[in-house]
Amino acid sequence: MSSPTATEASPPADEAPVVVPSVDAAPETQAVAWRHRHLLDLDVVSWPEIELVMRTTDAMREVLERPIAKVPALRGRNVTILFYEASTRTRVSFEVAAKNLSADVVNIAAATSSVSKGESLVDTVRTVEALGAEMLVIRHPVSGAPYLAAETFSGSVLNGGDGWHAHPTQALLDLYTMRSHLPGGSVAGRKVVILGDVLHSRVARSNIWSLTAAGADLWLCGPATLLRGFEAWASRGAAGGGRFNVTSSLDEALRDADVVMALRIQRERMASGLLPSVREYAARYGLTSARLGLAQPGALVMHPGPMNEGVEIAADVAAGTQSVITEQVTNGVAVRMALLYLLAGSRAGGVAPAAAGPNA
Amino acid sequence: MTDLDISGAWLVDPAAGREGPGEIVVRDGVLESVVWLEGEEAAGVDDRGVIIAPGFIDLHAHFREPGNEDAETIASGLAAAAHGGFTTVCLMPNTTPPLDEPGVLARVRAAADASGSAVRLLAYGAVTAGRGGETLAALGELADAGVVGFSDDGSCVASASLVRNALAYAGALGLPLVDHAEDATQTDGAEANDGFVATVLGLRGWPAAAEEASVARDLSILAEVVRDVPAARLHLTHVSTAGALDLVRRAKAAGLPVTCDVTPHHLALTDEWIAGSRHWAWEASGDPWSDGAITTEPYASSLRVNPPLRSAADAAACREALLDGTADAVATDHAPHTAVEKDVEFGSAANGISGIETALGLVLAAVDAGLLPLARAMALLTSGPARVLGSAWGRGPTPGLVEGAPADLVVFDRSETWTVEPNVLASRGKNTPLAGRQLAGRVLFTVAGGRLAYEAAD
Numbered sequence: 001m002s003s004p005t006a007t008e009a010s011p012p013a014d015e016a017p018v019v020v021p022s023v024d025a026a027p028e029t030q031a032v033a034w035r036h037r038h039l040l041d042l043d044v045v046s047w048p049e050i051e052l053v054m055r056t057t058d059a060m061r062e063v064l065e066r067p068i069a070k071v072p073a074l075r076g077r078n079v080t081i082l083f084y085e086a087s088t089r090t091r092v093s094f095e096v097a098a099k100n101l102s103a104d105v106v107n108i109a110a111a112t113s114s115v116s117k118g119e120s121l122v123d124t125v126r127t128v129e130a131l132g133a134e135m136l137v138i139r140h141p142v143s144g145a146p147y148l149a150a151e152t153f154s155g156s157v158l159n160g161g162d163g164w165h166a167h168p169t170q171a172l173l174d175l176y177t178m179r180s181h182l183p184g185g186s187v188a189g190r191k192v193v194i195l196g197d198v199l200h201s202r203v204a205r206s207n208i209w210s211l212t213a214a215g216a217d218l219w220l221c222g223p224a225t226l227l228r229g230f231e232a233w234a235s236r237g238a239a240g241g242g243r244f245n246v247t248s249s250l251d252e253a254l255r256d257a258d259v260v261m262a263l264r265i266q267r268e269r270m271a272s273g274l275l276p277s278v279r280e281y282a283a284r285y286g287l288t289s290a291r292l293g294l295a296q297p298g299a300l301v302m303h304p305g306p307m308n309e310g311v312e313i314a315a316d317v318a319a320g321t322q323s324v325i326t327e328q329v330t331n332g333v334a335v336r337m338a339l340l341y342l343l344a345g346s347r348a349g350g351v352a353p354a355a356a357g358p359n360a
Numbered sequence: 361m362t363d364l365d366i367s368g369a370w371l372v373d374p375a376a377g378r379e380g381p382g383e384i385v386v387r388d389g390v391l392e393s394v395v396w397l398e399g400e401e402a403a404g405v406d407d408r409g410v411i412i413a414p415g416f417i418d419l420h421a422h423f424r425e426p427g428n429e430d431a432e433t434i435a436s437g438l439a440a441a442a443h444g445g446f447t448t449v450c451l452m453p454n455t456t457p458p459l460d461e462p463g464v465l466a467r468v469r470a471a472a473d474a475s476g477s478a479v480r481l482l483a484y485g486a487v488t489a490g491r492g493g494e495t496l497a498a499l500g501e502l503a504d505a506g507v508v509g510f511s512d513d514g515s516c517v518a519s520a521s522l523v524r525n526a527l528a529y530a531g532a533l534g535l536p537l538v539d540h541a542e543d544a545t546q547t548d549g550a551e552a553n554d555g556f557v558a559t560v561l562g563l564r565g566w567p568a569a570a571e572e573a574s575v576a577r578d579l580s581i582l583a584e585v586v587r588d589v590p591a592a593r594l595h596l597t598h599v600s601t602a603g604a605l606d607l608v609r610r611a612k613a614a615g616l617p618v619t620c621d622v623t624p625h626h627l628a629l630t631d632e633w634i635a636g637s638r639h640w641a642w643e644a645s646g647d648p649w650s651d652g653a654i655t656t657e658p659y660a661s662s663l664r665v666n667p668p669l670r671s672a673a674d675a676a677a678c679r680e681a682l683l684d685g686t687a688d689a690v691a692t693d694h695a696p697h698t699a700v701e702k703d704v705e706f707g708s709a710a711n712g713i714s715g716i717e718t719a720l721g722l723v724l725a726a727v728d729a730g731l732l733p734l735a736r737a738m739a740l741l742t743s744g745p746a747r748v749l750g751s752a753w754g755r756g757p758t759p760g761l762v763e764g765a766p767a768d769l770v771v772f773d774r775s776e777t778w779t780v781e782p783n784v785l786a787s788r789g790k791n792t793p794l795a796g797r798q799l800a801g802r803v804l805f806t807v808a809g810g811r812l813a814y815e816a817a818d
Contacts, residue, residue: 043560043649120704121704121705140705142706142707143551143563143659143707144561144563144707145705147657147658147659148705162562163707164564229558229559230559232559233556233560236647236650
């Protein structure tokens with residue numbers, strides 16, 4: 001077992017050191033600079049904290065490569081996964097992550113619980129807490145619902161996706177995946193394109209926070225109806241000194257791009273009059289290999305899943321050599337392990353929530 | 361009966377168009393004397409201490425009885441009104457059953473009588489039967505029974521041809537159509553003002569254009585109806601956008617018989633509160649994520665309201681409209697809800713703010729910031745709404761401090777603050793975004809129709 005003393009990186013002199021925990025040990029024994037009790041969105045997470053997540057994820061990747069990919073860090077801890085939306089990939093990813101940390105996992109799918117009998121979110125959260133939940137992973141179709149859960153729950157809440165609002169673990173795994181492929185391990189100055197239904201995308205919104213903080217040259221691209229409101233966000237500029245652009249021109253967005261992330265198009269967008277047809281969307285905005293040719297050679301192709309192959313992304317592109325889509329899935333487990341670990345440490349020895357400000 | 365002797369106060373009398381140091385004597389409920397002090401007697405009295413003004417009139421309140429007495433009853437609503445300094449309230453008819461025939465009005469009045477409250481209750485009748493938006497309610501019978509106007513508030517009258525008919529029919533009865541302007545085809549599922557905050561928070565946008573299109577429609581129809589029915593009148597309630605207020609401003613300039621009101625929350629709060637900012641509208645930068653304004657959690661469902669809290673620019677337009685007379689009144693849109701309706705996800709929460717007890721405090725916040733003269737603020741709560749009611753006000757000329765009349769006034773202290781706490785609110789609706797906040801202007805006495813309606817505890 002590693003020593004409980006944290007290994008030190010060598011940060012620039014004017015920044016607090018990023019202390020990477022020894023993930024084989026219980027988190028409360030580790031002196032890490034993680035001040036948040038909950039992870040609800042990335043707007044309140046600083047760049048050094050994102051760096052800490054990245055380095056903790058490195059350690060978790062190393063755990064995943066072991067013959068037995070399991071550490072006892074959260075042994076005896078109850079992680080309850082409460083999903084109000086159908087999901088396979090994210091739910092299973094959280095479940096595997098928690099089990100790799102030896103946590104006890106309780107899975108609640110809203111369709112099979114008393115939620116369908118009209119129980120309120122607040123009552124459900126109280127109930128799962130009474131049943132022993134210490135950490136709560138929640139996915140909910142209503143934007144902001146995890147904040148209500150966090151207000152009620154005395155442990156840590158991890159947002160697994162809420163409405164159109166946020167999907168912080170996805171944005172962090174996206175960032176991790178980009179960094180592990182881009183030269184120099186940095187997205188600063190790199191042209192990153194998020195393509196598709198930005199309006200309804202919690203993935204896009206959380207990525208805006210992390211990618212602007214990382215100093216990326218961020219481009220949102222899609223039909224004008226699916227970019228509604230984002231020009232105002234872009235005009236406020238990018239926090240990390242990068243650029244933030246919004247365009248309906250796919251060529252302009254893809255030209256010399258380093259990363260292209262396609263988003264899922266839902267069928268109901270046609271019914272609500274936002275798009276003429278799936279066929280037209282695929283013809284005008286589908287990511288094909290010809291279009292990918294506009295980007296930098298070797299540009300990364302990403303997708304948060306689940307994919308509509310032949311609509312927002314061509315099957316050969318999704319499965320092609322530039323695609324890192326399956327790697328996103330693997331990294332998702334590592335990132336979620338890192339976050340469960342950091343939040344558990346915060347809960348055990350962290351700063352009192354009142355002192356740490358919003359969402360802390 | 362009520363006796364009251366107050367000297368060394370600052371009197372504000374919109375009827376006389378006068379404010380200044382003075383004293384009042386109330387004997388047996390009658391305002392026996394009003395003395396304006398001058399010279400040495402007035403020394404040390406300014407408009408920062410105890411203020412005496414005519415009792416406030418609320419053009420827009422929901423008291424939920426009959427149908428949802430868990431949220432509010434007539435009795436608790438009247439008590440809340442008195443605590444807020446209001447001596448007259450005009451209730452919206454969206455109860456269950458709706459007030460679309462005289463029987464419901466009789467029931468509401470009986471509850472008011474039974475409450476023993478001194479606050480005067482007036483009521484609007486529904487425009488359409490069952491508030492269904494299809495056919496006219498019993499407008500004539502309701503007028504005979506004493507309603508003060510017609511409204512389907514909570515919803516807009518969706519059919520333009522019904523708006524035309526209602527304006528004409530109500531106009532001939534001498535009553536206004538009070539419209540909640542909202543083009544519902546633009547607001548299906550809408551959660552927050554369409555703008556930067558809604559974009560970042562992933563809330564469905566509620567465009568200003570939905571209000572403006574509806575206001576434009578109503579004004580176009582009004583311009584035609586008045587040719588046939590000169591007495592037709594339109595009152596637009598809780599106008600909340602710069603564009604809608606501009607339309608009203610131009611319509612007034614063209615001589616159309618239109619009036620409007622603005623709520624205290626659209627004056628003082630913005631959509632940035634949903635992001636977790638607690639800055640007044642006039643302190644808002646437009647980007648709470650960059651200016652350090654966010655001091656609390658986002659998505660407080662107490663901020664969910666229809667029309668939604670708007671941008672800082674819209675709030676500034678509300679102030680401008682209140683100053684230049686485009687807006688005639690401040691109306692609370694007091695909308696109490698139970699915890700069951702409000703302690704849920706933002707997007708699932710009922711629309712509405714319990715606001716009749718915090719209205720004065722929000723208006724005074726604007727006064728304290730130097731953005732609204734005190735006399736104008738008092739007029740917007742008294743003479744302004746009385747003018748909107750017209751003959752339905754039923755008490756002769758402008759509300760004022762009139763010797764020999766039954767005392768109808770509010771006494772409050774601008775130098776005293778009070779903390780908005782659930783147990784301090786008389787309303788059953790504890791759904792206020794101001795919980796925990798200190799507001800200026802503690803109400804000391806409310807005297808309505810010659811009777812004491814509220815007296816501060818100490």
